[in-house]
Amino acid sequence: MPDLASRADASDQRQEQIGRNYELKFWELVMRKVFLRSTTVFLISLISLNSAWAEQVSRTASGANAAIVDNGASNDRAAVFRSGDFDGDGRTDPSVFRPSTGTWFTLNTGSNTVDIVQWGQNGDIPVDGDFDGDSKADQAIFRPADGTWWLNRSSAGKLSVAFGTAGDKPTAGDFDKDGITDVAFWRPTNGNYFVLRSSQQFASFFSFPWGQNGDIPIQTRASSR
Numbered sequence: 001m002p003d004l005a006s007r008a009d010a011s012d013q014r015q016e017q018i019g020r021n022y023e024l025k026f027w028e029l030v031m032r033k034v035f036l037r038s039t040t041v042f043l044i045s046l047i048s049l050n051s052a053w054a055e056q057v058s059r060t061a062s063g064a065n066a067a068i069v070d071n072g073a074s075n076d077r078a079a080v081f082r083s084g085d086f087d088g089d090g091r092t093d094p095s096v097f098r099p100s101t102g103t104w105f106t107l108n109t110g111s112n113t114v115d116i117v118q119w120g121q122n123g124d125i126p127v128d129g130d131f132d133g134d135s136k137a138d139q140a141i142f143r144p145a146d147g148t149w150w151l152n153r154s155s156a157g158k159l160s161v162a163f164g165t166a167g168d169k170p171t172a173g174d175f176d177k178d179g180i181t182d183v184a185f186w187r188p189t190n191g192n193y194f195v196l197r198s199s200q201q202f203a204s205f206f207s208f209p210w211g212q213n214g215d216i217p218i219q220t221r222a223s224s225r
Contacts, residue, residue, distance in 0.1 A: 140172070191215065193210055
């Protein structure tokens with residue numbers, strides 16, 4: 001028959017085992033709660049991310065990021081100018097300049113119509129740009145024979161400015177960050193850029209050296225011949 005000491009030892013062992021069991025149960029519950037909370041946070045984040053992605057896809061598919069409604073126009077107008085976009089729908093339109101007649105032929109992708117505009121003459125260089133800030137490309141040419149630019153602006157009317165000489169390479173672009181294309185050229189003889197500011201109504205210019213004779217200015221890729 002076990003003595004009292006043995007019974008006490010057995011009781012202590014049972015109590016210790018019970019304590020360990022409670023401790024294991026406690027940590028099991030804690031880990032479950034942490035796991036569930038982490039999973040919930042992860043799932044909420046995933047759902048939020050997926051919703052944002054779905055909204056972005058929807059906005060992109062509907063053109064919400066590409067165009068804004070132009071009241072009174074039959075088509076939406078691009079929020080920012082895109083190279084060669086003559087109808088302002090946010091897409092580049094196929095367009096050619098025929099030197100023999102000085103005629104522009106443009107296929108408007110937004111309306112599937114064709115524009116035929118006589119602007120220029122043989123020897124002129126067609127230039128791509130939005131010279132009035134309406135997010136539409138304008139018919140524009142640089143005439144090396146006399147260094148004159150002729151701009152047929154879609155919203156602000158026609159404009160001609162003398163800026164450059166024979167041999168200069170037209171490099172029109174938005175150099176002053178006002179959202180309007182500047183009249184500009186690169187001079188191969190000295191490697192200088194010359195920019196006539198649209199932000200100053202084409203009344204002032206600046207110049208800076210970049211490149212050397214034999215280089216090809218990147219902006220002329222669309223009008224190189």
